Amino acid sequence: MTSTTTxxxxxxxxxxxxxxxxxxxxxxxxxxxxxxxxxxxxxxxxVDGVSLDINSGEVLGLVxxxxxxxxxxARGILRLVPITEGEVLFEGNDLAGMRKARLNQxxxxxxxxxxxxxxxxxxxxxxxxxxxxxxxxxxxxxxxxLALEVGRLMGQVGLAPRLMRKxxxxxxxxxxxxxxxxxxxxxxxxxxIADEPVSALxxxxxxxxxxxxxxxxxxxxxxxLFVSHDLAVVRHMTQRIAVMYFGRIVEIGxxxxxxxxxxxxxxxxxxEAIPVPDPVxxxxxxxxxxxxxxxxxxxxxxxxxxxPRCPYVKPAxxxxxxxxxxxxxxxxxxxxxxxxxxxxxxxxxxxG
Amino acid sequence: MYRSGTAxxxxxxxxxxxxxxxxxxxxxxxxxxxxxxxxxxxxYPGETLGIVGESGSGKSVSQYAMLGLLxxxxxxxxxxxxxxxxxxxLNRTQREYRSLxxxxxxxxxxxxxxxxxxxxxxxxxxxxxxxxxxxxxxxxxxxxxxxxxHAVGIQDGVRRLDMxxxxxxxxxxxxxxIAxxxxxxxxxxIADEPTTALxxxxxxxxxxxxxxxxxxxxxxxxxITHDLGVIAGACERVIVMYAGQIMETAPxxxxxxxxxxxxxxxxxxxxxxxxxxxxxxxxIPGMPPDPMETTTGCPFAPRCAHATEECLFxxxxxKEVAPGHWSACIRTQAGEL
Numbered sequence: 231m232t233s234t235t236t237x238x239x240x241x242x243x244x245x246x247x248x249x250x251x252x253x254x255x256x257x258x259x260x261x262x263x264x265x266x267x268x269x270x271x272x273x274x275x276x277v278d279g280v281s282l283d284i285n286s287g288e289v290l291g292l293v294x295x296x297x298x299x300x301x302x303x304a305r306g307i308l309r310l311v312p313i314t315e316g317e318v319l320f321e322g323n324d325l326a327g328m329r330k331a332r333l334n335q336x337x338x339x340x341x342x343x344x345x346x347x348x349x350x351x352x353x354x355x356x357x358x359x360x361x362x363x364x365x366x367x368x369x370x371x372x373x374x375x376l377a378l379e380v381g382r383l384m385g386q387v388g389l390a391p392r393l394m395r396k397x398x399x400x401x402x403x404x405x406x407x408x409x410x411x412x413x414x415x416x417x418x419x420x421x422x423i424a425d426e427p428v429s430a431l432x433x434x435x436x437x438x439x440x441x442x443x444x445x446x447x448x449x450x451x452x453x454x455l456f457v458s459h460d461l462a463v464v465r466h467m468t469q470r471i472a473v474m475y476f477g478r479i480v481e482i483g484x485x486x487x488x489x490x491x492x493x494x495x496x497x498x499x500x501x502e503a504i505p506v507p508d509p510v511x512x513x514x515x516x517x518x519x520x521x522x523x524x525x526x527x528x529x530x531x532x533x534x535x536x537x538p539r540c541p542y543v544k545p546a547x548x549x550x551x552x553x554x555x556x557x558x559x560x561x562x563x564x565x566x567x568x569x570x571x572x573x574x575x576x577x578x579x580x581x582g
Numbered sequence: 583m584y585r586s587g588t589a590x591x592x593x594x595x596x597x598x599x600x601x602x603x604x605x606x607x608x609x610x611x612x613x614x615x616x617x618x619x620x621x622x623x624x625x626y627p628g629e630t631l632g633i634v635g636e637s638g639s640g641k642s643v644s645q646y647a648m649l650g651l652l653x654x655x656x657x658x659x660x661x662x663x664x665x666x667x668x669x670x671x672l673n674r675t676q677r678e679y680r681s682l683x684x685x686x687x688x689x690x691x692x693x694x695x696x697x698x699x700x701x702x703x704x705x706x707x708x709x710x711x712x713x714x715x716x717x718x719x720x721x722x723x724x725x726x727x728x729x730x731x732h733a734v735g736i737q738d739g740v741r742r743l744d745m746x747x748x749x750x751x752x753x754x755x756x757x758x759x760i761a762x763x764x765x766x767x768x769x770x771x772i773a774d775e776p777t778t779a780l781x782x783x784x785x786x787x788x789x790x791x792x793x794x795x796x797x798x799x800x801x802x803x804x805x806i807t808h809d810l811g812v813i814a815g816a817c818e819r820v821i822v823m824y825a826g827q828i829m830e831t832a833p834x835x836x837x838x839x840x841x842x843x844x845x846x847x848x849x850x851x852x853x854x855x856x857x858x859x860x861x862x863x864x865x866i867p868g869m870p871p872d873p874m875e876t877t878t879g880c881p882f883a884p885r886c887a888h889a890t891e892e893c894l895f896x897x898x899x900x901k902e903v904a905p906g907h908w909s910a911c912i913r914t915q916a917g918e919l
């Protein structure tokens with residue numbers, strides 16, 4: 231392996247154009263009670279004003295804890311959930327406002343893989359049927375060449391083509407995730423969204439799938455949105471990372487900078503909470519405890535959503551919702567954070 | 583055996599739990615699945631022992647077997663002894679198990695929602711072990727319940743008593759199950775992936791909570807997890823399991839600094855970290871052995887980068903290769919690795 235492939239260079243990031251441009255995206259879910267006469271109890275703002283570029287050929291990481299809206303954002307980009315407001319520009323076309331028929335024409339370019347490969351595969355379909363289905367639907371392969379093409383795709387993800395008549399239950403978790411990846415790649419997508427693709431897998435299998443995703447990303451120059459709660463995995467896989475909290479992006483920047491100079495207190499809290507496989511370091515950071523729980527989505531606090539848990543909180547934080555602003559230019563990518571205090575935070579150190 | 587060198591000289595300390603040659607199988611229509619294979623280990627009073635392994639390694643099954651929590655059949659304890667405070671606890675009657683579980687040994691599980699009864703208020707559920715094991719009721723029980731909730735960091739206990747599990751967040755629910763497990767002041771807490779379903783920030787809080795209560799009550803903890811990071815921060819000693827057997831056991835610092843079994847080294851090498859960005863991750867070739875098939879030799883040998891022909895045929899027994907550090911690898915034992 232050479233190092234030419236992953237290290238993002240300034241030149242590369244500056245010359246790329248965004249494949250996806252998200253503008254002020256909102257996905258709100260009404261919360262209702264009652265069967266016939268519905269009473270509106272409130273609104274959950276799962277995604278509340280996210281703007282984001284995913285550059286062509288890059289792997290962008292999206293991290294956050296459960297309920298922060300990262301999966302809803304991923305689904306919103308593909309319009310798998312109804313969009314309340316905002317735009318998702320894919321090569322200049324707005325997916326959010328597009329008619330269904332036109333959207334379906336673009337679907338081959340936009341693919342997704344999920345956490346649980348068992349739930350995302352139809353147990354009654356053979357591997358051949360599963361991988362061939364998108365090819366048939368979009369009429370991309372003649373009947374004769376179908377088996378050949380499915381075999382080629384299986385080979386690409388490290389599965390022996392002779393297994394194509396088998397059913398999902400005959401495969402291990404890692405192999406099932408390979409099947410899901412082969413299906414996602416069948417139509418030569420431009421964008422691949424991976425939502426917690428290795429969270430259900432054992433450590434040794436996780437390594438295999440991560441290597442496979444990186445290999446395919448390079449070979450196809452795929453643009454990827456890699457959604458995960460596991461920061462070590464995201465650091466390994468991505469060039470840029472966006473951190474989400476309570477429906478908003480609170481920090482975004484080059485992956486290494488996020489880890490070395492986190493500018494948002496929430497990012498710092500997350501980094502300190504990750505268990506590290508190093509007993510000496512683990513004992514140093516284990517008592518720096520995050521306080522409190524995330525706020526209730528039905529009853530959001532005024533001001534910064536992290537303020538109630540923030541160790542650096544000032545009175546102003548409880549009144550103003552901070553916007554993402556540029557905190558510094560670092561190396562390869564601009565670094566933005568949504569914190570009123572980003573200038574006055576003490577330096578971050580994880581080693582003590 | 584397998585004594586830690588970290589906690590001073592323990593040579594005259596009796597283990598709280600001593601497991602010897604425990605083997606557990608499942609008898610199914612497809613055949614016999616050997617889940618746990620001649621497992622031997624000791625747990626010493628006051629320590630936190632980690633058991634780490636991937637799915638199917640037998641780490642949970644071994645603990646369930648000891649507490650009479652496996653349905654028999656299909657499960658069967660083939661052999662072995664487990665002495666808890668000197669008393670045999672394997673193959674007891676369900677009646678005997680009921681007086682052991684929740685009083686002397688408590689267990690918490692991965693998913694706090696399934697461990698709690700959704701139709702019962704939290705207060706009622708917490709009072710149950712007190713009524714069953716200590717015959718405690720009324721104001722006295724209520725007092726103990728409030729104490730327990732306070733101990734796990736639930737401040738407004740009085741209000742919480744009449745609430746149902748669904749009214750709690752995931753982290754709060756796990757606090758409730760911990761309160762319930764500890765309300766009878768057990769000697770040993772077995773925590774089976776207690777934070778796997780939780781977010782990292784909540785995980786850090788729950789692990790710290792277990793640590794705090796352990797010190798206050800001088801309790802012993804067995805922590806089962808797949809997460810080597812959790813082991814590093816929470817345990818003093820660790821057992822690495824693979825295919826139903828112990829591959830390696832050592833004090834945590836020694837295990838992470840100088841792993842002495844190729845399986846442990848391979849697991850550590852396959853973790854993504856700050857230094858792996860420019861390279862592919864190390865991967866272990868092949869798959870774990872089918873528990874339905876009887877194997878000879880070291881179960882890891884077919885996937886091991888250092889295996890010789892001898893490894894495939896020589897029955898491996900765990901031996902001390904450095905102070906407090908035990909390995910089942912015959913090549914390590916011979917000083918070749």
